Amino acid sequence: MHTLADLRAGKLAGATRLDLSCGLTTFPDEIFSLSDSLQVLNLSGNRLTELPADLHRLKHLKILFCSNNPFTRLPEALGQCEQLFFVGFKACEIVEVSPRSLPPQLRSLVLTDNRIESLPDELGHCPHLQKLMLAGNRLSSLPESLAACHRLELVRISANGFRQIPHWLLKMPALAWLAFAGNPLNDIHTQNPIQQIPWQQLTLQQVLGEGASGVIQQGRWVDDDGAGHDVAVKLYKGELTSDGSPLNEMAACIAAGQHPNLIPVEGQILGHPQQARGLVMQLISPTYVTLARPPSLESCTRDIYDGTRMDLATVRRVAAGIAAACRHLHARGINHGDLYAHNILWKETGDSLLGDFGAAAFYPDQDTGQMLESVEVRAFGILMAELLACCDASESDAAALQALQARCVQHDVMQRPGFAEIVQTLGA
Template identity: 75%
Template sequence: MHTLADLRAGTLAGSKRLDLSCGLTAFPDEIFNLSDSLEVLNLSDNQLSELPADLHRLKRLKILFCSNNLFTHLPEALGQCEQLFFVGFKACRITEVSPRSLPPRLRALVLTDNRLESLPDELGRFEHLQKLMLAGNRLRTLPPSLAACQRLELVRIASNEIRRLPDWLLQMPALAWLAFSGNPLNDIHTEEPIRQIPWSALTLHQVLGEGASGVIQQAEWQHDDGVTDEVAVKLYKGELTSDGSPLNEMAACIAAGQHPNLIPVLGQVFDHPQQARGLVMELISPRFITLARPPSLESCTRDVYGSTRLSLATVRRMAHGLADACGHLHRKGINHGDLYAHNVLWAEQGESLLGDFGAAAFYPDETTGQTLERIEVRAFGILLDELLTCCDGSDEETAVLRGLAARCIQPQVMKRPGFAEVLALLDR
C-alpha cells in the first residue's frame, strides 16, 4: 500500500500501479502527476463519493478499483477514459449507472453489493464486455440489450430480486460461468439429511486457507467412542461474496452428496457458541495441489497456468473425473457455476477434486436445468482446452480430445453435448 506522503514527495514517479487507502474524502490532484505511466489505480476503502471530471487525463489508465467507498452513482468521468477496461465499485451505495459512466473498452464491470434496481439499456453496446458482477443488488431483471454482448462469459447475479432467468441470457454464445442463487426463482431442491457434529467434539488447529466465504482450518474430530479423526472445518462468514451468499454455498455442498471427485463432506457443525455455520470435511492429502491460479486483471476470465506439463493419460483422467463430478451435480439439479482450474485440486497421476461451491445454485426448473448444464459444459470445454495446452501429447494423439473441446464450446448452446455424452466420448 502506498501513502499520500510518498505521492506528494514524488517518490512514485513513473509508477504503473497506485494503491491508496488512507481515509480519502477527495481525489488527490497529485495522482495526475502519474498521468504518463499509471495503468492500475486502487482507491478502495476510502470515503470518496466523487471522481474528478477530468479523470481522462490519466491517459494510460486501464483498471480502476473504488470498492468500499461512498459513491451513490457510477461516476460519469469513467466514460471519458479511453483505455479503461476494468471497473470495480464493490460495496458502495450505488443506485444509478448512467450510460455516460461506461468506458468504451469496458471488459469487466464489478458492481457487487450495491443498491441497483436497474441497469441502462446502453450496456448492450459494449461489445468487449466479458465479465459482469452484480450480486447483492436489487435487480428484478437485466436489460435485454445485453444479448448483443456476444463475448460475455461470466455473469454473477446472485442475491437480487430476479424471478426468472431471461431466455436470451441462457442462449448467450460465450456464457460459461453463471451464478444466480439467492433470487426468488422457486428452485426445486429439497433439504438433504446430513450428520450433525457438535462444536464441542472439534479441536481447531492451523488455518489451511481463507476465501471470501469462510475460513478452513485443520481440526481434530473426537467421536463418541473416543476415536479421533483429522479433518478440515470450514466456518462460513455471513457477508455477501461476489458469487452470492455463503449459506447458499453451504446448502449446495450438502446437497451435492458424495462423489469420488468432490471433496467429501462429513457433517455440519452445530451448537457453535457464536451460532456460526460450518461444515466438517475430509482432510485432503498435501499431495493434491491447485491446478491453476485465478484469472488475472488482464486475462479477465481465463485462469493463469504456471509451467505445469501434463501427460496425455493425466489429462484424460482429469477430464473424465471432472466431467463425472459435474454430471453428478447436474443430476442432482445443481449448477456449479465456477468450473475453473483454480477450483480444482489435482495429483500427479490425474486424480482430481472439484471444490468451491460459492457460485453454485439449484435448478429453477428442469427445462432451465438442461440449458444450465450446456452452459457448464462450455466451461468444461474451456478447461479441457487449457489442459491440452499444457499436455505433452502430439497433435495426432490429442486430436479426439480437441474435437470434444470444440464441441463443448460451440456457440449454439443446446447443440453442445450434456455431461453424460461427454463421459461416453471420454470412455471411448
Template identity: 75%
Template sequence: MHTLADLRAGKLAGIKRLDLSCGLTEFPDDIFSLSDSLEVLNLSGNLLSELPTDLYRLKHLKILFCSDNLFTRLPEALGRCEQLFFVGFKACRIREVSPRSLPPRLRSLVLTGNCIDSLPEELGQHTHLQKLMLAGNRLQILPASLVACQRLELVRLAANYIRQLPAWLLNMPALAWLAFSGNPLSDIHVEEPIRQIPWHQLTLHHVLGEGASGVIQQAEWRDEDGTVQEVAVKLYKGDLTSDGSPLKEMAACIAAGQHPNLIPVLGQICGHPQHAQGLVMTLIPPRFTTLARPPSLESCTRDVYNGTRLSLHTLTRMATGIASACRHLHARGITHGDLYAHNILWDEDGNSLLGDFGAAAFYPDKRTGEILERIEVRAFGLLLGELLACCDAAEEHIAELSALQARCVQPDLISRPDFAEIERCLQA
C-alpha cells in the first residue's frame, strides 16, 4: 500500500500501479502527476463518492478499483477513459449506472454488492465485454441488448430478484461460467440427509486456506465413540461474495453428495457458540496441489498456469475424473458454475478433486438444466484445451482429445455433448 505523503513527495514517479487506502474523501489531484505511467489505480477502502471529470488525463489507465467507497452512481468520468477495460466498484452504494459511465474498451465490469435495479440498454454496445459481475443487487431483468456481446463468458447474477433466466443469455455462444443462486428462480433444491457433528467434538488447528466464502482449518474430530481422525473444517462467512451467498454454497456442497472426484463431506457442524455454519470434510493428502492460479486482470477469464507439464496418461485421467464429477452434479440438478483449473486439486498420477461450490446453483427446471449443462460443457472444453496445451504428447496422440475439445466449445449449444458422452469418450 502506498502513502499520500510519498505521492506528494514525488517518490512514486513512474509507477504503473498505485494503491491508496487512507480514508480519502476526495480524489487527490497529485495522482495526475503519474499520468505518463499509471495503468492500475486502486482506491478501494476509502470514503469517495465522486471522481474528477477529467479522469481521462490518466491516459494509460487500464484498471480501476474503487470498491468499498460511498459512490451512489457509477461515475460518468469513466466513460471518457479510452484505455480503461476493468472497472471494479464492489460493495459501494451504487443505484444508478449511466450509459455515459461505461468506457469504450470495457471487458470486465464488477458491480457486486450494490443497490442497482436496472442497467442501461447501451451496455450491449460494449462488445468487448467478457466478464459481468452483478451479484447482490436488485436486478429483476437484464438489458436484452447484451445479446450483442458475443464475447461474454462469465456472468454472476446471484442474490438478485431474477425470476427467469432470459433465453438470449442461455444461448450466448461464449458463455461458460454462470452463477445465479439466491434468486427467486433458484430457491428450490433437494435436501440431502447429512450427519450432524457437534462443535464440541472438534479441536481446530492451523489454517489450511481462506477464500471469500470462509476459512478452512485442519482439525481433530473425536466422535461420540471416542474415535479420533484428522479432518478439515470449513466455517462459512455470512457475507456476500462475488459468486453469491456462502450459505447457498454450503447447501450445494451438501446436495452434491459423494463422488470419487469431489472432496468428501463428512458432516455439518451444529452447536457452534456463535451460530456459525460449517462443514467437516476429509483432510486432503498434501500430495494434492491446485492445478492453476485464478485469472489475472489481463487474462480476464483464463486461468494462469505455472509451467505445468502433463503426460497424456495424467491428462486423460484428470479430465475423465472431472467430467465424471460434473456428470454426477448435473444428474442431481446442480450446475457448478465455476469449473476452472484453480478449483481443481490434482496429483501427478492424474487423481483429481473438484472443489469450491461458491457459484453452484440448482436447476430451476429440467429444460433449463439441459441448457445449463451445455454451458458448463463449454467451461470443461476450455479447461481441456488448457490441459492439452500443457501436454507433452505428440500431436497425433492427442488428435481425438483435440476433436472432443472442439466439440465442447463450439458456439452452437445444442451440438455440444453432455457430460455422460464426454465421460464415455474419455474412458474409451
C-alpha cells in the first residue's frame, strides 16, 4: 500500500500502479502527476463519493478499483477513459448506473453488493464486455440489449430479485459461466439427507485455505464409534461473495451427493458454538494439486497455466472425469457455474476432482436446465481447449478430441452435445 505523503513527495514518479487506502474523502490531485505512467489505480476502502470529471487525464489508466467507498452513482467520468477496461465498484452504495459511465473498452464490470435496480440499455453497446458481476443488488431484469454483447462469457446475477432467467441470456453464443442462486426462482431442488456431525467430535488443526465463502482447516473427527478420521472442515462466512451466498454454496455441495470426481462430503456440522454453518469433507491427498491459477485482470476469463504438460491419454482422462462429474451434477438439477481449471484438483495419473460450488445453483425448471447444461458445456469446451494446449500430441492424434472440443464451444447453443454424450464420446 502506498502513502499520500510519498505521492506528494514525488517518490512514486513513473509508477504504473497506485494503491491508496487512507480515509480519502476527495480524489487527490497529486494522482495526476502519474498521468504518463499510471495503468492501475486502487482507491478501495476510502470514503469517496465521486471522481473528478477530468479523470481521463490519466490517459494510460486500464484498471480501476474503487470498492468499499460510499458512491451512490457510478461516476460518469469513467466513460471518458479511453483505455479503461476493468471497473470494480464492489460493496459501495451505488443506486444508479449512467450510460455515460461506461468506458468504450469495457471488458470487466464488477458491481457486486450495491443497490442497483436497473441497468442502462447502453450496456449492450459495449462490444468488448466479457465479465459482468452483479451479485447482491436489487435487479429483477437485465437489458435485452446485452444480447448484442457477443463476447460476454461470465455473468453473476446471484442474490437479486430475478423470478426467471432470461432465455435470450442463455442463448448468448459466448456465455460459459453463469451464477444465479439466491433469486426468487421456483427451483426444483429437493434437499438430500446428510449426516449431522456434532461440533464436539471435531478438533481443528492448520488452515488449508481461505476463500471468499469460508475457511478450510484440516481436522480430526472422532465418530460415534470412536473411530478417528482425518478430514477437512469448511466453516462458511455469512457475507455475500462475488458468486453469491455461501449458504447457497453449502446447499449445492450437499445436494451434489457422492461421485468419484467430486470431493466427498462426510457430513454437516451440528452445534457450532457461534452457530456457524459448515461441512466436514474427506481430506484430499497432497498428491492432488490445483490444475491452474485463476484468471488475471488481463486474461479476464481465462485461467493461467504454469508450464503444465500432459500426454494425450492424461488429457482424455482428466476431461472424462470432469465431464462425468458434470453429468452427475446436471442429472441432479445442479449447475456448477464456475467450471474452471482453477477449481479442479488433479495428479499426473489424470485423476481429477471438481470443487468450489460457490457459483452453483439449482435448475429453476427442466427446460431452463437443458439450456443451462448447454452453457456449462461451453465452459467444459474452453477447459478442453486449455488441456489440449498443454498436450504434446500431434494434430492428427488429437483430432478426435479437437473435434469434440469444437462441438462444445459452437455458437449455436442448442447444437452442443450434452454431458452424457460427451462422457460417452470420451469413453468414461
